[in-house]
Amino acid sequence: MIDPNLHFDSVTDTDRLDLDMALHLTSEEIRRNLTGAPYVIRNLTRHLAKAGGKNIRARALLACSAGSDGKTDRRAVLTASAIELLHLATLVHDDIIDNAVLRRGIDTLHKKFGEKNAVLCGDFLFCLAFQLVGRIKPPEERNPLPENLLPAYMTEICLGALREIRNNHNYKLSERAYFGIISGKTAALFEATFYAGFLLSGEPEDNKGGYIDLGKCMGIVFQLSDDCFDYEATKKTMKKPVLSDFSQGVVTLPLIYAIKKDPSLLERIESGISPQDIKQAVRAAGGLAYTHLKIDRYHKKALKIIHSLTVPEEKKVRLINLLDMAAGNMLRTSGSALS
């Protein structure tokens, strides 16, 4: 049982933390940063704090950072918090760009507080995240440190988002170009998360490539599952509008495949197809089945990587659980928010 009053600052750098405790401290750290932000921005960050995410990136970082004792430390908690705040910053800016109205079940920031405030709040969260990782004391000579690698991955994420908006309403987007987009937009932060977790784990250099590849695979599994969910979900199970990708002109794999198989769909889209009809058409043309096949392929690849890592059995189990979470097998069925 975790003491609910346990405060992150009461933990020292050398204390070993079990993973549940570390996750609790990470949520606390994120919450504390959001609810205790400076006065001028507090009403915005408190609004963000209302919506809980499932913190899959934080869970991944902590799981990867575990040492041979199955435990982690304060540096991993800081890095995990920073990664979730970075992710939150990108969501705030993405919602401006997509003009989305609902996120994690509540109004988006720019809808509630206006665009100017939302741009700056995103910037604030970016800086806050880099500030958090800056507090990490390097424990050994290992290079690079998480704070050195995060910005590089973050630029990849910006570029992925740019590629996405360039291809807004581009219904002729190729599958290859689509994978280029999601490699940046989603997989880059997963890759950074797994890489940073590895750096904190103290594991031998031989594992490095495995963690990086695993992060990328898991990011792709996560994104493809999210893409399917957009065509499969009902408003009840999803805390954001159903078909939000499609209605915002974001072209994803189920649609790309469906158009390829049934080119007449293109005309129907251009003349304004109904949400119900596009969902049915994508399913009928095999868009969902094809995407699930791809998910399965990356899932298998990820499993293979996990088994190849030189880590204790217990760690492998945790990584497999994460993979299932990314594929939506665990939390989505319980109706939790996507993010």
Add this chain to the structure above:
Amino acid sequence: MIDPNLHFDSVTDTDRLDLDMALHLTSEEIRRNLTGAPYVIRNLTRHLAKAGGKNIRARALLACSAGSDGKTDRRAVLTASAIELLHLATLVHDDIIDNAVLRRGIDTLHKKFGEKNAVLCGDFLFCLAFQLVGRIKPPEERNPLPENLLPAYMTEICLGALREIRNNHNYKLSERAYFGIISGKTAALFEATFYAGFLLSGEPEDNKGGYIDLGKCMGIVFQLSDDCFDYEATKKTMKKPVLSDFSQGVVTLPLIYAIKKDPSLLERIESGISPQDIKQAVRAAGGLAYTHLKIDRYHKKALKIIHSLTVPEEKKVRLINLLDMAAGNMLRTSGSALS
């Protein structure tokens, strides 16, 4: 004479660079990052590269970083480049927020490429800057490193910008609140610049407070001079629209003082005063004279700090030159762009 083909990467960490060479390499590094950005963003960053700034923050960082030999090194060039890119990122987002159309004599990014692209380009520049400082190898045990302190100052800048937009069109803004805004909006990055420069200089800890205070003073001198310039300049001397602050609802010291002395001005503003009339009214009520008095006070304070530093005479002269540049005595008269 600087070899124009000299490339930054040909310099090693331990090479000592004279300050002119370091400034040349900094400009090169910034240019290279902007013109050689990844394909998807290159047309945006190349547009930004067209407009030259006067790089006052880079000059300040390099000047502060000079050692007892009057020279600096590669780490300072990287930090100076990062600070200018951070500044550029804030300008890109500020222009979206202010809906400005002209900056440094050319179209603003969001005007030319749209808001979505501009938000992401700003984010990209933020990350790029943090990536550059992440390349710095810590030379000694001194803590914090520039990459640790920059994010903290950047959050101050976001908060200052938020305070500014909250007070848009607030013609009852107090002088005190105004100084609170510019401390974040402008002075924080100057403070960070001087602090980082000091850290790289290897000078004794006794100088630290002096550099930090000097940065803050110089930032205030720079901002107040900019505020006056908005009411004094003609379109010919300024590469952005004259009275852009006033027309965007940004309330600055000359106006605050003028309204305090002549409360009837408030009514005239609310009923839509002409640009010519507001310029004349602010001057007539002593708004410009009062602001120049304040500039003079901070200028004197800065001079006093410079003289108190334990540094070679040559370094003091360089810092005084920077102060003059901040006050607009050097570059503005030659018609160079404000930034």
